[in-house]
Amino acid sequence: MQNGRLRSALARGRWVLVALVALTVVEYAVALVMKSGNLPWMIIMNLVDAVLILYYFMHIAQLWRKEE
Amino acid sequence: MLVVALLWAALTFVGEVLAVRLTPFRPAAAEEGDLIDSAFRSLTILSVPVLAFVLAVLAYSVLRFRVPGDPTQDGPAIRTHRPTVTTWLLVTTGLTVAVIIFPGTTGLLELHDRARHVDMVVQVQAQRYAWKTTYPEYGFSTWELVLPVGRRVRVEVTSTDVIHSFWVPAFRMKVDAVPGLVTTTVVTPSKAGSFQDDPDFRIQCTELCGVGHSVMRAPVRVVELSEFEAWVAQQSRSQ
Amino acid sequence: MAFAPLLRGIGFGAVGFLLGSGLGAIVRVTMGLDPWSAEALVVVGYIFGLVGWLLGVGVWGTWAREWFGLAARRGEAQGWRRYLRFSTDHKVIGVQYLVTFLVVMLLGGVLAVLMRAELMAPGKTIMTLNTYNNAMSLHGILMVAVAVAAIIGGLGNFLVPLLIGAEDVAFPRLNALSFWVIPPVAVLLLLTPLMGGFDSGWTAYPPLSVINAQGQTLYLLAFITFGFSSILGGLNFIATVIAMRAPGMTWSRLPIFVWSIFAASLISLTATQFVAFALLSVLLDRVAGTSFYDATQGGNALLYEHLFWFYSHPAVYIMILPAFGVALEVLAHFSRKPLFAYKWVVGAFMAVVGLSFLVWAHHLFTSGMSDFLHLPFMVTTELISIPTGIVFLSSLGTIWLGRLWLTTPMLFALGFLFNFLIGGITGIFLADVPTDLHLQDTYFVVAHFHYTIVGGEVFALLAGVYYWFPKLTGRMYSERLGKLHFWWVLLAYNVTFIPMFWAGLHGMNRRVADYSPELGGINLFISIAAFVLAASFLLMLVNLARAWVRGPAAGANPWKARTLEWQTSSPPPAENFPAEPQVVGAPYDYGVPGSRHAVVAAKGASEGEEKRDGDAAPRNQED
Amino acid sequence: MAVQPEALARHRLSRMALNRMGLWLFLLSETFFFAALISSRYYLQGLARPETLNQALGLGITMVLLLSSLSAYRAETCIAHGDRKGFQQNLLATIALGLLFVVGVAMEWREAFVHFPPNTGFGSIFFTMTGIHAFHVLSGLLVLTLVYMLGRRGHFSAGSSWGVEGAVKYWHFVDVAWVFIYPTLYLVT
Structure with a gap:
């Protein structure tokens, strides 16, 4: 039971990393393709990156969740 | 209440008389300066009733509601009073919006408009601790600022070392001299005068620039157009 | 022995400095x-020295040992010795702040007297142009530090936990840390003359601050360190107010002073980082060879102005919001009426916090920044007068129909209203772009911000010091001397600063050691008035020092006030309250029959026996 | 009788929740510092960027830092579920990846010194931004190392792992900062 929870949490972490890496690769590709005006797209993708890390890695929801 | 109202009216009356009668500054020597002085006067006239209201309530309350010695009773339990709050908010918001529109935005737009078309350009270069003026149309430089009456001038200001600020008290206009940038201000001198007769006719540095900041001044002279042309001719010859 | 922590701090600091500078030399080689x-x-030496000082003065023993798995050492000294060590008691820290910044204020005042002596007559009077610029710059930063930290750090630390019924702040050790980085700041600033001083004013605009004497580097380090303290302080207050309130202390029952500290802390937590970076970028230009402000290399001095004012304008609200809090607090208790329009005031505080981040560029109207920025920043700046107006509404509404008890703190709170009114109204003239073009960087500005900060904040600070002095020390000052001090300060203050508006309009620009001869008369007048003003503070010192040593005992609640700090002994015990207070009502419900703010169980009688707040205050209804 | 700091937890929040809030407030504050840095880049340099910037290296160190966030997450998750061994291994991996990132930045600096030294417009911004970020990485590494040493001596368990949580949260924050810094320096046009 305990072990299963741990394993699913670790798996979630891996998926978050996959998403982050994928986003970074997309950013890089966008920068290669769009020679000008890519700033808004970068900001949007960065915000998605940040939300993923804040929510899944940093557990920001702890702040407003009631304490057990 | 009536006493406060009377006190307010009296204070406002006295204040407005003072505001209108006593001019707190010497006359400006540029059209833009007149605009700024009139904006200043409008703001003063608008401020007086506000100042008077708070003073009236403050003075009346202190005199009327003071209790000698230790208080033996509490005051009435008034937590808030909706009509008062609403009125207050409406009045303060109204005043703020009014001040933003006039003289703020109107003055700003007028100054902006004036900058669109100018009759001549003067370049001013600030350096520690002196002001060098260049007349690009005539191709010479000098260490005083000489301008003709009635011509609209764009002053292009820059600096060779640190930040200075170009200010001629008689014109009221001011703009910083920033290294690497050219900043501009527009003045239209409206009456003749010179530093010898009136210390307001000076370029004064107003941005702290080092040890000589307070003495970083240059004389300003406003002359009639014919005199200006003669001066230009003489300067061009001598250079 | 009492000085052991200080000596250890100095020793460790010296070792750190040598170590750091040695390391720096090696890296350079x-x-x-x-x-x-x-x-x-x-x-480099300073950074290591600062760490050494902090470790030596108490961080190692009470804190850092835990990071290495060792047990932290505890133990508080008694009596005056507490004030010389890394105490985590918020009351000790509050007094440390207050005394430190009172001394700093007097130092800044001495500099002001020297400056006014130089300005008594045109030409050289007592000092050279360069000395004047250095004295003026030092005066500026010392007083800005006082304005930022005296009320929040001093009164805030002492009172916020008491007012919300807590035993201490959320992070007591962090609190001690935020105080103990202040002495190095003071030392750095006072050492600047040894390295040529700094003549750039407290604003330190580059490129001047990049190319001037080496004292500037000490100034930059000092300000960055001070900012660090300010950030930690703000963080602590926010967490304390959110998490440490006594049961029943809902947000709508918070005393207004607590709200004001909370609001100011939101600004100091965040905006301070901008000034930290602004100063750091100048420091890097000086010592690391970057070129943020070298126009020939693509630098731009306006960047600094934007970064600097993004903090430094909100900083004036860090100064003034707690002053509003103190003034309103005092007005309510001494009018013996509920604080008028409490919820509107809270809303106004929050509106000021929000707007404070949107107004910075009004300091740049003449800087040559893009024209299109003028209008929006003029609008946001003038909008601030609406929430400020609510503070006046609340003040006037509170004293109206009250039973005004004109004690020294009450007089100072009323004086605050008068002075701040003038400061606020003249602010409109500076927010208005056309008039600002003339007034910017003149004595009009000097007069305006002294009206808001000295006439406003310092008057509120004095109101607070007199009001809470019995709580801080357990003793009562002389009311007679206190009132004399008030009238003296009020008159001398206004006589000193009103003429400065006039001088500014007549071509007296600011930060000058010399001026046009025709301004000699008005400056002589201002200088004499300033000397009279400065002398008044000696009266306060005498009054408070004498009272602290042998004033009459004040008792727990000399003002018969309802808020929680008065429901415990004076000075309060280390744990603040004999038992955890239960908050059951609003803090300012004077005149409401049968109302109470909080219930504090008496010592040793957790059940049954209760002490009602403000019992001494009779609450008969007149009408 | 002095008040012990630990004795203060009996109010509405536990000591742990209080610490957590304090850390988040600190990170909020730090966000403003990085915001100042990033806005300075646009103010001074607009969208300009030298062609000599090593794009491959930039992408590489970004990946390393993202990977270190995963191992940090794993370390925290492991200790929260009582898996000491996983905790120690992942922490060590995080430290190693962090060091690798620092090495990457150092290599980047060597090249940058040649192409756009600190006394040029872009160089000022580049060295300041990467330098300040690297300073955060180094302080994060210091904290992670302390946590690792304490962990080896048996500190932290499933119910008491604030030290780990705090260090890891800080580490993630350093990652978030880089997520914004990376395109600001390398990608935007």
Whole structure:
């Protein structure tokens, strides 16, 4: 039971990393393709990156969740 | 209440008389300066009733509601009073919006408009601790600022070392001299005068620039157009 | 023995400084640079020295040992010795702040007297142009530090936990840390003359601050360190107010002073980082060879102005919001009426916090920034007068129909209203772009901000000091001397600063050691008035020092006030309250029959026996 | 009788929740510092960027830092579920990846010194931004190392792992900062 929870949490972490890496690769590709005006797209993708890390890695929801 | 109202009216009356009668500054020597002085006067006239209201309530309350010695009773339990709050908010918001529109935005737009078309350009270069003026149309430089009456001038200001600020008290206009940038201000001198007769006719540095900041001044002279042309001719010859 | 922590701090600090500067020299050698660069070595040495000082003065013993798995050492001294050590008691820290910044204020005042002496007559009077610029710059930063930290750090630390019924702040050790970085700041600033001083004013605009004497580097380090303290302080207050309130202390029952500290803390937590970076970028230009402000290399001095004012304008609300809090607190208790329009005031505080981040560029109207920025920043700046107006509404509504008890603190709170009114109204003239073009950087500005900060904040600070002095010390000052001090300060203050508006309009620009001869008369008048003003503070010192040593005992609640700090002994015990207070009502419900703010169980009688707040205050209804 | 700091937890929040809030407030504050840095880049340099910037290296160190966030997450998750071994291994991996990132930045600096030294417009911004970020990485590494040493001596368990949580949260924050810094320096046009 305990072990299963741990394993699913670790798996979630891996998926978050996959998403982050994928986003970074997309950013890089966008920068290669769009020679000008890519700033808004970068900001949007960065915000998605940040939300993923804040929510899944940093557990920001702890702040407003009631304490057990 | 009536006493406060009377006190307010009296204070406002006295204040407005003072505001209108006593001019707190010497006359400006540029059209833009007149605009700024009139904006200043409008703001003063608008401020007086506000100042008077708070003073009236403050003075009346202190005199009327003071209790000698230790208080033996509490005051009435008034937590808030909706009509008062609403009125207050409406009045303060109204005043703020009014001040933003006039003289703020109107003055700003007028100054902006004036900058669109100018009759001549003067370049001013600030350096520690002196002001060098260049007349690009005539191709010479000098260490005083000489301008003709009635011509609209764009002053292009820059600096060779640190930040200075170009200010001629008689014109009221001011703009910083920033290294690497050219900043501009527009003045239209409206009456003749010179530093010898009136210390307001000076370029004064107003941005702290080092040890000589307070003495970083240059004389300003406003002359009639014919005199200006003669001066230009003489300067061009001598250079 | 009492000085052991201080001596250890100084010793560790010295070792750290030598270590750091040695390390700096080694790095320079390995990079192929001349090892000797006073500024670079001072910077690295200072960083290590600061860490050494903090570890020595108490961080190691009470805190850092835990990071290495060792047990922290505890133990508080008694009596005056507490004030010389790394105490985590918020009351000790509050007094440390207050005394430190009172001394700093007097130092800044001495500099002001010297400056006014120089300005008594045109030409050279007592000092050279360069000395004047250095004295003026030092005066500026010392007083800004006082304005930022005296109320929040001093009164805030002492009172916020008491007012919300807590035993201490959320992070007591962090609180002690935020105080103990202040002495190095003071030392750095006072050492600046040894390295040529700094003549750039407290604003330190580059490129001047990049190319002037090496004292500037000490100034930059000092300000950055002070900012660090301010950030930690703000963080602590926010967490404390959110998490440490006693049961029943809902947000709508918070005393207004707590709200004001909370609001100011939101600004100091966040905006301070901008000034930290602004100062750091100047420091890097000086010692690390970057070119943020070298126009020939693509630098731009306006960047600094934007970064600097993004903090430094909100900083004036860090100064003034707690002053509003103190003034309203005092007005309510001494009018013996509920605080008028409490919820509107809270809303106004929050509106000021929000707007404070949107107004910075009004300091740049003449800077040459883009024209299109003028209008929006004029609008946001003038909008601030609406929430400020609510503070006046609340003040006037509170004293109206009250039973005004004109004690010294009440007089200072009323004086605050008068002065701040003038400060606020003249602010409109500066927010208005057309008039600002003339007034910017003149004595009109000097007069305006002294009206808001000295006439406003310092009057509120004095109101607070007199009001809470019995709580801080357990003793009562002389009301007679207190009132004399008030009238003296009020008159001398206004006589000093009103003429400055006039001088500014007549071509007196600011930060000058010399001026046009025709301004001699008004300056002589201002100087004499300033000397009279300065002398008044000696009266306060005498009054408070004498009262602290042998004033009459004040008792727990000399003002018969309802809020929680008065429901415990004076000075309060280490744990603040004999038992955890239960908050059951609003803090200012004077005149409401049968109302109470909080219930504090008496010592040793947790059940049954209760002490009602403000019992001494009769609450008969007149009408 | 002095008040012990630990004795203060009995109010509405536990000591742990209080610490957590304090850390988040600190990170909020730090966000403003990085915001100042990033806005300075646009103010001074607009969208300009030298062609000599090593794009491959930039992408590489970004990936390393993202990977270190995963191992940090794993370390925290492991200790929260009582898996000490996983905790220690992942922490060590995080430290190693962090060091690798620092090495990457150092290599980047060597090249940058040649192409756009600190006394040029872009160089000022580049060295300041990467330098300040690297300073955060190094302080994060210091904290992670302390946590690792304490962990080896048996500190932390499933119910008491604030030290780990705090260090890891800080580490993630350093990652978030880089997520914004990376495109600001390398990608935007």
